[in-house]
Amino acid sequence: MTTPHPQSSQDPQRVSIGVDVGGTKIAVGVLRGEHLLDRHVQPTPETGWPAVLDAVAAQIRLLQEVHPDALNIGIGVPGPLTADRLGVKFAPNIYGFTDVPLVEGLRERLGQTVVLENDAKAAALAEASLGAARGSSSSVYVTVSTGIGSGIVINGQIWRGFNGVAGELGHVTVLPGGPVSGAGLDGALEAVASGTAIARDASYALNREVSTAEAFALAQTGNPQARRVVEQAMKHIGVAIADIQKLLDPEVFVIGGGVAAVGDYFFEGVDKAAQEYGAAFAPVVIRRAQLAGDAGVIGAALSAFGG
Numbered sequence: 126m127t128t129p130h131p132q133s134s135q136d137p138q139r140v141s142i143g144v145d146v147g148g149t150k151i152a153v154g155v156l157r158g159e160h161l162l163d164r165h166v167q168p169t170p171e172t173g174w175p176a177v178l179d180a181v182a183a184q185i186r187l188l189q190e191v192h193p194d195a196l197n198i199g200i201g202v203p204g205p206l207t208a209d210r211l212g213v214k215f216a217p218n219i220y221g222f223t224d225v226p227l228v229e230g231l232r233e234r235l236g237q238t239v240v241l242e243n244d245a246k247a248a249a250l251a252e253a254s255l256g257a258a259r260g261s262s263s264s265v266y267v268t269v270s271t272g273i274g275s276g277i278v279i280n281g282q283i284w285r286g287f288n289g290v291a292g293e294l295g296h297v298t299v300l301p302g303g304p305v306s307g308a309g310l311d312g313a314l315e316a317v318a319s320g321t322a323i324a325r326d327a328s329y330a331l332n333r334e335v336s337t338a339e340a341f342a343l344a345q346t347g348n349p350q351a352r353r354v355v356e357q358a359m360k361h362i363g364v365a366i367a368d369i370q371k372l373l374d375p376e377v378f379v380i381g382g383g384v385a386a387v388g389d390y391f392f393e394g395v396d397k398a399a400q401e402y403g404a405a406f407a408p409v410v411i412r413r414a415q416l417a418g419d420a421g422v423i424g425a426a427l428s429a430f431g432g
Contacts, residue, residue: 141197142188143426144181145244148203148218148271151177152418153184155192156426159255161419163188173221175230182234198239199429200227201247201421203274208289210241217307218271240429246283246292247424248416249276252379254427256415261376265369266414267294268382269362272307273315277373283428294369295319299361314365318358320384326354341387356394363398366411370403381414 145152154164170176189195204216216222231239249266258264267275273295277284284291295315296308303312316322320337327340330350343351366378385391399409
């Protein structure tokens with residue numbers, strides 16, 4: 126698979142391997158210049174973190190057999206990382222992925238050092254470098270899916286903050302006393318506006334099991350309960366984006382993730398709230414993510430060079 130990107134700004138000779146580790150699949154690929162080559166996907170093992178690292182190492186070896194010059198390796202993983210970015214504190218959607226010494230574990234398996242990155246931050250770097258925010262001086266990437274994650278990029282570099290937690294938009298409290306998130310916080314943004322939250326609230330409102338996709342479909346066909354649920358979620362996201370605009374004043378926002386795949390209805394709802402709550406300060410520029418399912422792999426590969 127090759128994904129070309131116009132207006133090249135990356136060194137065409139620069140090559141690295143990107144690994145995107147998720148709850149259900151591990152995606153790997155080689156980024157040569159701006160071209161993503163040899164993208165492979167396999168299911169994520171469900172027997173604990175050693176098996177996951179074994180699978181990652183095996184995929185990297187396969188790619189290096191074909192691309193022996195791909196010696197720089199970046200790994201994107203969901204969840205918070207240790208302050209030194211050598212391990213993963215926990216990844217709630219990956220079985221047994223708690224207190225994982227990932228960098229040391231892969232060094233033992235490969236004899237090479239890898240660069241570890243949070244998956245949302247990696248995707249933010251990808252969209253800023255080769256996607257929807259390309260050419261901007263600053264951007265904030267927001268992914269709305271099972272949870273809500275984000276990453277901040279300033280002048281081509283991820284902004285991590287003093288403790289390395291900058292960009293944890295999904296865990297910002299927007300409704301004190303509201304539903305409790307997986308991190309144990311009441312009223313966090315992802316607890317009221319993620320795909321998981323939308324499905325939960327729609328199921329309660331309609332008194333039956335409802336998926337996120339069905340909730341949006343029902344809302345667009347006029348179901349009042351479903352519309353109320355998804356419009357509240359979109360408003361929460363839009364208000365959070367407006368607050369970031371007032372706090373950081375980025376040039377552009379990029380939104381991706383499974384929920385964003387709903388399309389116009391979702392983006393119009395989020396944009397309406399963002400413009401309303403940011404109107405007195407600055408216009409909010411929101412763009413749709415361009416790299417889709419490749420963002421994590423591309424971002425991880427870019428992270429291998431210290432993005």
